[in-house]
Amino acid sequence: MVESQIIPDPKSELPATGNGRGIAIGKTDSLGITVDSASFSYAGLTLFRNLNATFEAGQTTCLLGTSGIGKSSLLRLIAGLVRPTSGHVLGSDGEPLSGRIAYMDQRDLLMPWKSVINNVVLGARLRGTSPDFGRAHEMLRAVGLADKIHARPAQLSSGQRQRVALARTLMEDRPIVLMDEPFSALDALTRHHIQALAANLLRGRTVVLVTHDPQEALRIGDQIRILKGSPATLGDPIIAPGATPRDPIDPVINTLHHELLAALGVSNSPDNDFETGAAL
Template sequence: MGEPYPKLEADGLTRVFGRAPHTVEALGPLDLTVAPGEFVCVVGPSGCGKSTLLRIAAGLLRPSAGTLLIRATTPRPAAMIFQDYGIYDWKTVRANVRFGLDVQRVPRREANARADDWLARLGLADFTHAYPATLSGGMRQRVAIARALAVEPELLLMDEPFAALDAQLRTILQDELLDLTQATRTTTLFITHSLEEALVLGDRVLVMSARPGRIIAEHRPPFPRPRTGDIRSTPEFTALKGELWELLRKEAVPA
């Protein structure tokens, strides 16, 4: 992959919520590395700590034990995309996409140009001056993706970004994200419930156990890049999805 060091490295990462005697072990101990330019998908049963892992990576939560290190060359290396879009209803689409650039104090003209470039790439050029309330769910999520990518993050963190969308739209946005991330080679940690999504997008798919979440399996989908959504119809895809489902089912159903 070029660089010898992982972009993200978690070592013995653990997170406990609450105070004794009412503590909940949410995560870990968990070890994880993500190489530069790698797209890693994490799947696991509900409540296994997937989002907790992402929030620690984003700096929104502290680990209870262990470490999570991001090797970065910029002060704000990560951009996060949430399931509920996380965009501001009172800002125009362009102002939303420009938001991270404004925080970084990028000059207005350059920030507008970069925002407009990402809006064009995500098919939103006609909605530059619209407000999010007038957009569909899929378009709102495209705005969130444009906002995250406009800052050219070293690490993209995505927390079930397509979970709220209907199946057809979800497939379209998976394919768009596949194109974008293959073009930008942005290092990505992507949380999802959907095995199909993980296999379409990921260089690696990690399976987490029930809470407290640990990584119990790792698969490398055998589909060379650049790949397209057409891999969904291959027998290998169906077989791997079945294999992962067996693993997940065991975790989702308590013994």
């Protein structure tokens, strides 16, 4: 097991600029994910049959796929929110993942009656441990919301709320972070900033991020994997060059973007030789 030493940096200001390389908060042991011949059905539809997959420790893997293909279901399987009908989802150490994952949804899922800081320490409250408010402050500073700690979620913009959700996710300090389209409800500019912020803050953790947006996958994914077919199977990792967060305007990234779109069956180019069967 690799010990990744990460130093909390209280002076890390303006993280949304995306140039703060290597900022990650907390200390965590790297832990990969092994999906071992897992089967799962939802509403009578077999989404996965004997699915095997591994997600490498310390890497951000972006899961791409058309809607309804089972991206979120795979994430929920890993999160332990649903159980596979057969097979297992385990850590790379062979132990179950429960208690070792942090989950972030497309919706911020902030409790409207709690202040920002109390939302961030929700996990400790639910576990019955005393919340570490100092660390919560640090997390909020890292996402650039140090001045909003006592605000109610309703007083924040949607981008700010999602940053609070990110701070809450980091507060959990889990080796594995699962994100279900975490930025898809945001406007393009806010999304661009928060992607860079997340890429920097989550570095060193094992991240599985579900997205329908190839550009997002290219921007923050160390690896990109396409989920397709019914029952769905996971494609081989696609690794884009350069460190995250990548610049979407980079021509190499742009070319990859087109290839990913084609692989998802979106392209209408006549020489498209990718299989498009997954697009329902």
